[in-house]
Amino acid sequence: MRKQDDLKQELEELSPLLHKLKAQENPFKTPEGYFASLPDELIARLRTEAHPVSAPVRPTWTDRLLEFLESLMQPRLAVGLATVAILVVTGLLLLRPETGNEATASEQLAMLSDLSAEEVNDYVTENIEAFEEEELRVAVAESGIEVEQTLPAIDLDSEAIEEYMEEAIQEMDEEDLETLF
Amino acid sequence: MQVADQLIQDEQILMWMKDDRQSERGFRLLLQKYQERLYWHIRRMVTEHEDANDVLQNCLIKIFRNIRQFEGKSQLYTWLYRIATNEAISFLAQKKRQQVSSLDNDESHLANKLRADAYFDGNEVQVHLQAAIKGLPEKQKLVFQLRYFDEMNYQDMSEMLGTSVGALKASFHHAVKKVETYLSGVQID
Numbered sequence: 621m622r623k624q625d626d627l628k629q630e631l632e633e634l635s636p637l638l639h640k641l642k643a644q645e646n647p648f649k650t651p652e653g654y655f656a657s658l659p660d661e662l663i664a665r666l667r668t669e670a671h672p673v674s675a676p677v678r679p680t681w682t683d684r685l686l687e688f689l690e691s692l693m694q695p696r697l698a699v700g701l702a703t704v705a706i707l708v709v710t711g712l713l714l715l716r717p718e719t720g721n722e723a724t725a726s727e728q729l730a731m732l733s734d735l736s737a738e739e740v741n742d743y744v745t746e747n748i749e750a751f752e753e754e755e756l757r758v759a760v761a762e763s764g765i766e767v768e769q770t771l772p773a774i775d776l777d778s779e780a781i782e783e784y785m786e787e788a789i790q791e792m793d794e795e796d797l798e799t800l801f
Numbered sequence: 802m803q804v805a806d807q808l809i810q811d812e813q814i815l816m817w818m819k820d821d822r823q824s825e826r827g828f829r830l831l832l833q834k835y836q837e838r839l840y841w842h843i844r845r846m847v848t849e850h851e852d853a854n855d856v857l858q859n860c861l862i863k864i865f866r867n868i869r870q871f872e873g874k875s876q877l878y879t880w881l882y883r884i885a886t887n888e889a890i891s892f893l894a895q896k897k898r899q900q901v902s903s904l905d906n907d908e909s910h911l912a913n914k915l916r917a918d919a920y921f922d923g924n925e926v927q928v929h930l931q932a933a934i935k936g937l938p939e940k941q942k943l944v945f946q947l948r949y950f951d952e953m954n955y956q957d958m959s960e961m962l963g964t965s966v967g968a969l970k971a972s973f974h975h976a977v978k979k980v981e982t983y984l985s986g987v988q989i990d
Contacts, residue, residue, distance in 0.1 A: 631977075634978075635980075637984060646841075648920060650850060651850070655836060655837055659833075661858075662861055662862065662865075663825055665862065666825075666865060
């Protein structure tokens with residue numbers, strides 16, 4: 621710090637009133653012991669901020685839902701789903717009543733045989749809403765394949781699903797609920 | 802400030818603060834030497850103790866974390882003042898944005914606030930002096946506070962604010978005249 625230049629003289633010349641006021645005591649005060657405790661307070665804050673104690677992060681209902689959906693995409697399960705998709709489409713084509721303008725069931729089957737499992741799976745996924753639930757059920761039943769043998773069992777009983785849904789709903793805030801309903 | 806505090810060498814503070822094993826020790830030394838000066842500088846800018854405490858703590862944490870950026874091109878205390886000033890200006894700007902009414906910012910509002918402040922026990926002249934300072938343009942206010950209260954010399958101020966000594970002198974003189982005019986115009990019981 622450089623040596624003080626002559627503030628006193630400068631003030632005396634500029635404003636005797638302000639010069640006089642400067643001699644008065646500082647009117648601002650601090651709580652008692654403020655400066656004595658400040659260093660410890662700051663050091664404590666630095667240590668806390670350097671190693672924050674993080675609370676365990678509880679996954680949100682959306683995280684858990686995504687995790688569940690991701691589990692469906694596991695390779696073993698995905699192959700199973702693709703197989704079922706082919707069977708479902710085949711079944712639907714066989715069950716649908718034929719009209720004069722459409723290809724016969726055998727022709728449709730021939731066209732279907734040209735498609736890869738992946739293409740069929742993509743088609744079903746994209747157009748899943750176009751299929752009636754009953755049609756799907758009948759198609760699977762008609763195919764003669766037992767779904768349980770094809771798909772690995774998902775370890776979720778109805779009680780667990782109910783519990784999961786209840787928990788998820790409890791975690792949802794008002795905005796989430798409004799979005800859903 | 803105690804004489805012993807003034808004898809603490811900035812070189813020692815810096816050496817310890819830049820050494821990971823001794824940084825806390827160096828920081829304590831820096832606080833011993835500068836915490837009060839920085840507090841009063843900030844307090845005069847933001848007025849209330851609670852605000853000054855928040856700004857000072859944030860400012861000192863920044864200083865601790867960024868001490869390696871101090872290259873010694875200026876004096877340590879002007880570097881510290883610059884950080885404190887910037888922190889206080891940011892705080893005031895943020896506070897201004899949050900204010901509902903523009904009246905919250907005028908001189909009479911400040912005078913009333915000071916009279917009710919438990920950590921202000923000045924007389925009426927001092928209340929009006931604070932109100933007069935608050936009414937100055939920002940740059941003049943800062944120059945006035947640095948010169949009148951912190952007694953900073955023009956050369957250091959020039960280093961800190963990047964303004965010429967001549968311009969700073971002119972700024973201070975204008976500010977003094979405005980404050981004097983304000984004080985002579987108010988009725989003090």
